[in-house]
Amino acid sequence: xVQTIEVSGLRxxxxxxxxxxxxxxxxxxxxxxxxxxxxxAGKTTTLEIIEGLRKADExxxxxxxxxxWPRNPGLLPRIGVQLQASSFFERLTTREQxxxxxxxxxxxxxxxxAMMELVGLEGKADVxxxxxxxxQAQRLxxxxxxxxxxxxLFLDEPTAAxxxxxxxxxxxxxxxxxxxxxxxxxxxxHMDEAxxxxxxxxxxxxxxxxxxxxPAVLVRGLDVPARISVASGVLAVADARLLPGADxxxxxxxxxxxxxxxxxxxxxxMAAKDALTxxxxxxxxxxxxxxxxxxxxxxx
Amino acid sequence: xxxxxxxxxxxxxxxxxxxxxxxxLFFTVLFPLMFLVLFGGIFGHQTTSKVxxxxxxxxxxxxxxxxxxxxxxxxxxxxxxxxxxxGALRKLEKGDADAVVEQSGNxxxxxxxxADQVKSGxxxxxxxxxxxxxxxxxxxxxPAYSMTTRQVxxxxxxxxxxxxxSLLGWALASAGVFGASQTLVTWRTKGILRRxxxxxxxxxxxFAARVAVSLAIxxxxxxxxxxxxxxxxxxxxxxGAWWMAIPMVIAGVLAFLSIGMLxxxxxxxxxxxxxxxxxxxxxxxxxxxxxxxxDAAPGWLRxxxxxxxxxxxxxxxxxxxxxGLGPMSALPQIGVLMGVAVVGAMIxxxxxxxxxx
Ligand SMILES: Nc1ncnc2c1ncn2[C@@H]1O[C@H](COP(=O)(O)OP(=O)(O)OP(=O)(O)O)[C@@H](O)[C@H]1O
Ligand SMILES: [Mg+2]
Numbered sequence: 001x002v003q004t005i006e007v008s009g010l011r012x013x014x015x016x017x018x019x020x021x022x023x024x025x026x027x028x029x030x031x032x033x034x035x036x037x038x039x040x041a042g043k044t045t046t047l048e049i050i051e052g053l054r055k056a057d058e059x060x061x062x063x064x065x066x067x068x069w070p071r072n073p074g075l076l077p078r079i080g081v082q083l084q085a086s087s088f089f090e091r092l093t094t095r096e097q098x099x100x101x102x103x104x105x106x107x108x109x110x111x112x113x114a115m116m117e118l119v120g121l122e123g124k125a126d127v128x129x130x131x132x133x134x135x136q137a138q139r140l141x142x143x144x145x146x147x148x149x150x151x152x153l154f155l156d157e158p159t160a161a162x163x164x165x166x167x168x169x170x171x172x173x174x175x176x177x178x179x180x181x182x183x184x185x186x187x188x189x190h191m192d193e194a195x196x197x198x199x200x201x202x203x204x205x206x207x208x209x210x211x212x213x214x215p216a217v218l219v220r221g222l223d224v225p226a227r228i229s230v231a232s233g234v235l236a237v238a239d240a241r242l243l244p245g246a247d248x249x250x251x252x253x254x255x256x257x258x259x260x261x262x263x264x265x266x267x268x269x270m271a272a273k274d275a276l277t278x279x280x281x282x283x284x285x286x287x288x289x290x291x292x293x294x295x296x297x298x299x300x
Numbered sequence: 301x302x303x304x305x306x307x308x309x310x311x312x313x314x315x316x317x318x319x320x321x322x323x324x325l326f327f328t329v330l331f332p333l334m335f336l337v338l339f340g341g342i343f344g345h346q347t348t349s350k351v352x353x354x355x356x357x358x359x360x361x362x363x364x365x366x367x368x369x370x371x372x373x374x375x376x377x378x379x380x381x382x383x384x385x386x387g388a389l390r391k392l393e394k395g396d397a398d399a400v401v402e403q404s405g406n407x408x409x410x411x412x413x414x415a416d417q418v419k420s421g422x423x424x425x426x427x428x429x430x431x432x433x434x435x436x437x438x439x440x441x442x443p444a445y446s447m448t449t450r451q452v453x454x455x456x457x458x459x460x461x462x463x464x465x466s467l468l469g470w471a472l473a474s475a476g477v478f479g480a481s482q483t484l485v486t487w488r489t490k491g492i493l494r495r496x497x498x499x500x501x502x503x504x505x506x507f508a509a510r511v512a513v514s515l516a517i518x519x520x521x522x523x524x525x526x527x528x529x530x531x532x533x534x535x536x537x538x539x540g541a542w543w544m545a546i547p548m549v550i551a552g553v554l555a556f557l558s559i560g561m562l563x564x565x566x567x568x569x570x571x572x573x574x575x576x577x578x579x580x581x582x583x584x585x586x587x588x589x590x591x592x593x594x595d596a597a598p599g600w601l602r603x604x605x606x607x608x609x610x611x612x613x614x615x616x617x618x619x620x621x622x623x624g625l626g627p628m629s630a631l632p633q634i635g636v637l638m639g640v641a642v643v644g645a646m647i648x649x650x651x652x653x654x655x656x657x
Contacts, residue, residue, distance in 0.1 A: 087491030
């Protein structure tokens with residue numbers, strides 16, 4: 001069967017920057033797909049080509065079996081897009097904004113108004129967009145992308161400006177949309193978000209996809225030791241080093257941290273010594289995978 | 301989704317946005333009206349006042365002329381009798397009267413002051429013609445030559461008759477060019493165009509909405525101008541085919557919008573668009589005859605003025621609103637304006653870009 005999104009050999013160049021350098025992937029119907037990558041990796045450019053905002057220099061794109069370029073009015077009502085930089089009609093209120101966008105898709109006024117509740121903006125219905133906070137503007141931008149019930153949703157860093165409650169609320173909204181059978185593609189810099197939401201993620205850097213797969217598989221594939229920490233002093237450092245399975249131990253005066261590739265054995269031994277006060281276990285995360293692949297040094 | 305629904309809601313969005321923009325409201329609506337009030341106030345009362353003649357004692361020649369002239373002389377000259385010769389001459393010196401007239405025997409003596417050359421000239425001319433016609437009738441023969449006068453318009457064009465259409469032309473030109481270029485550039489730089497690019501609304505619908513909003517604003521400008529100018533203190537009189545100004549306004553707005561879209565499609569930043577708009581509108585307003593009548597301008601200037609679309613709008617509106625010409629007189633100008641609109645729009649469509657980069 002046809003995949004919802006099929007991209008192959010995508011390339012895009014801006015002057016002497018190769019923003020997208022041979023990207024190939026597919027997204028299944030109903031899938032929740034994440035694109036991760038450091039700043040300037042080419043995530044936005046890739047999305048914009050798929051959405052039909054930009055023309056690729058090379059490569060094939062098919063969205064819902066259609067070509068997004070040139071501007072395809074048959075495809076546009078079926079996709080919803082939240083752009084990284086939100087943009088609204090000037091001097092309109094939240095409600096007017098949603099109604100205007102809604103009407104471009106033939107969405108009735110009532111339905112457009114209901115979107116405010118979905119993203120928690122009902123209290124801001126009569127506030128002009130210029131007066132919304134960064135996070136509120138972002139929520140409005142997401143609501144505008146959802147207003148016409150698209151089959152396929154693109155979100156470019158949707159949670160970038162949201163507070164923790166807003167993020168969790170949006171996760172709920174997105175999961176709900178996804179369980180209705182809609183396909184969601186998002187980019188994010190929050191690894192926890194990708195791990196929680198995405199069925200599969202693509203890790204991108206310098207215009208190329210470095211790794212693609214379900215987050216759990218990517219994490220398991222990474223040979224990173226777990227860290228077990230307990231309150232400082234419950235166990236001497238020397239004793240901790242001798243625990244079965246322990247690689248390394250250190251006490252910084254606040255916590256004792258043990259590094260191990262066999263956390264279950266270490267924890268069992270510690271339980272036997274009744275030394276589990278304040279225990280925390282940190283396994284490898286998607287963040288470790290990300291840093292492993294894209295390097296730890298800061299790139300300006 | 302209906303195209304008409306998109307058109308309606310986009311127009312609504314633009315209209316609300318415009319109505320909430322205090323600066324735009326001021327510059328498109330209030331600012332030109334202030335000019336009208338100012339110009340109408342300064343130049344509106346320049347109706348040439350009558351010459352003021354003081355008649356010392358009885359001057360039979362003058363009295364006969366006034367009595368026999370069928371009221372014609374009364375239109376240009378006000379005669380006041382006074383017995384006080386010295387007092388009358390003092391008034392003349394102070395400028396309170398324009399001439400002092402007395403008759404001694406068969407001689408009409410006219411005292412005048414050189415302070416106001418125009419008025420003293422008028423008085424001397426008038427008195428001379430009165431004496432001539434008295435001489436002529438004294439011969440008892442019918443006059444050998446006669447003269448009839450026929451008026452083409454209701455007097456010379458009063459200031460308000462000129463300023464209403466031509467300042468309105470300037471107001472429409474700046475609102476049209478500015479509105480279109482700013483909307484286009486702002487929408488592009490702020491990403492609203494990309495947002496619309498993602499919606500199924502057809503591009504012509506987006507443009508049509510902007511045109512509809514501009515037309516509505518222009519008709520409001522027109523109504524306000526005409527209403528204010530008709531106040532008794534300004535005294536605009538609309539004659540015959542004044543309504544023909546409405547299609548003229550529409551054609552003019554279309555022409556200016558398409559010039560604005562051209563600038564908006566070409567300019568990359570708001571600053572460039574603004575500068576370019578001023579560069580187009582200001583010279584066009586001056587040389588296109590919005591601030592002074594071109595009839596009195598040198599020939600080369602009148603020739604140059606025809607390269608500006610505003611010239612045609614001003615002339616057409618002046619003809620139907622100020623000069624009282626018939627409805628057909630506006631057709632050539634409407635034709636030129638529509639031509640500018642079509643050509644401008646075609647180029648603007650070619651230059652159009654959704655995106656800033
Ligand atoms: N319009 C443009 N003109 C020129 N260069 C561009 C343009 N847009 C992006 N680039 C360049 O292309 C590269 C990829 O940009 P892109 O916006 O796709 O990155 P991104 O992965 O979305 O980054 P971020 O996480 O910061 O949003 C960058 O080096 C950027 O400088
Ligand atoms: Mg980006």
